[in-house]
Amino acid sequence: MQIVDPRGRVAGEGVGLARRIASGAGGLKLAFLVNEQSRNQGPDFYGYTLAIEAALRGRIELAEVLRVCKPMLSRPAEPGQLEELRHVQGVINGLAK
Numbered sequence: 001m002q003i004v005d006p007r008g009r010v011a012g013e014g015v016g017l018a019r020r021i022a023s024g025a026g027g028l029k030l031a032f033l034v035n036e037q038s039r040n041q042g043p044d045f046y047g048y049t050l051a052i053e054a055a056l057r058g059r060i061e062l063a064e065v066l067r068v069c070k071p072m073l074s075r076p077a078e079p080g081q082l083e084e085l086r087h088v089q090g091v092i093n094g095l096a097k
Helices: 045-057 079-085
Strands: 028-034 062-069 090-094
Touching (some): 028 079, 045 062, 045 090, 062 079
Parallel strands (some): 028 090
């Protein structure tokens, strides 16, 4: 398989996987950043986050789970949304298309 990057040739960074998040007392604070503005448009990532959360709770201790929905898929998260996400230990970003 050949991966084509719209920026042209990009030198590999040689960076490994992110380090595993250490769970503090009481569990992790985790957030989902949902890239869909409504739950009425076909597949529903917000709904998937409920299943993902249930699966994670079976494996790790979660203190808090936050869900933030972006107003528009093609734009970055709003500054206020980023501020909300600043206080969690991990963010899962996605959409269900």
